Amino acid sequence: MAPITRLLILHKDHPQPEAMGQALVPWLRARGVDASLLPSGADSITMRAEAAASDAVLVLGGDGTMVGVARRLAGIRTPLAGMNFGRVGFLAGLPADGWERPLTDMLAGRWELERHLTLRWRILRRDADSFVTRDEGVAINDVVTAHGVVARAVSLSLHIDGVHFSTLRCDGVIVSTPLGSTAYTASAGGPLTIPSMNAQLVTPICPFAGGFPPIALPASSRIRMEACRQGDQVLLSVDGQENFPLDVGDVLEIRGVPDQLHMLVSDPNWYLRRLIDRGIVTSGPGRKENL
Known part of the structure; x- marks a missing residue:
């Protein structure tokens, strides 16, 4: 430097x-x-x-x-x-x-200079026969999809790189950067991860149907989630600082983008x-x- x-x-x-x-x-x-x-x-x-x-x-x-x-x-x-x-x-x-x-x-x-991955996310809403971007942004720590009411479960369909990975009934799902792994991810039993790694961490929160162990994915993986049960009040929380509603039929897409955050250590x-x-x-x- x-x-x-x-x-x-x-x-x-x-x-x-x-x-x-x-x-x-x-x-x-x-x-x-x-x-x-x-x-x-x-x-x-x-x-x-x-x-x-x-x-x-x-x-x-x-x-x-x-x-x-x-x-x-x-x-x-x-x-x-x-x-x-x-x-x-x-x-x-x-x-x-x-x-x-x-x-x-x-x-x-x-x-020394360190380079870190961030998450790009966007919410797509159906418009006739296609989808349009309703909201989009960046996350440094994590994006969390969960119920807008405490102690209520949500149903979420999760796809990874086009593969239907799981349909969960759970308190929510955390997608985290390595830098953010010490935050909500660690509290929910996810892995601590060296911040310089280019990975996305997916951790279900208290699943009781369709659960899986926390999984680490490459930065290039495309993660897609949908709220799939009428009546669930689903919110997307970005770094615990911004909130966006996710209605049934909306699609949340997340991907990792390396080299977007530089830090001095x-x-x-x-x-x-x-x-x-x-x-x-x-x-x-x-x-x-x-x-």
Whole structure:
């Protein structure tokens, strides 16, 4: 990674990260870095233009802010880094306290660039003898198809690469990226997956008819789901931040798109270490060793 000379800072709409952003701008400019500051909720046209003109984007907030920014900037390929102001901070490599040394290393180009897959999704609705796109977008972590009412099951027909894989009666189905495997997928018993892998993870949620073990698919696989029972109130949830209704007869299509999200990391083994540090993986009894 080359040294960073222009940095876009995006802050969550909260006093603490906003104050940090305002303090960082003069600190960066004193070190020869052209810095600009925007709220993470700025309009997409401005944000994408500023990101495209920058060497990197620093996001001040929690994991939700990081995911929301990444979704809005998907495809720009300007690398993202995060400073954690949230509870878990799984995606953020910079601490809110003691950030000076790691940020200096990042600006000097001593961090590594990682490339990650995102999910492209679209909802198709029948129009006469064809289908038209009703909604479409990008997911960084996952897309979840589930009932709009808590503790109600839905019936979903699942096709993979043109093969009718299963018709499920379940609480829902999660399709996740490797980067998002530590979120809802892991809670539902899906596999933890190294983020740099180009894979899509499909995990049924509490199936009691038509269930299958979680399955990992290539990025190129075409996943198709349909709500197939009248009366089910089915919602598509994107990264837990956006919701779209899925009516009977609508078709949800999902595919993986590699190399759409770039991230800067200080440690190539950050994922494995953070699984342990954040308590997602817990150590059993016995001696701990650094291998």
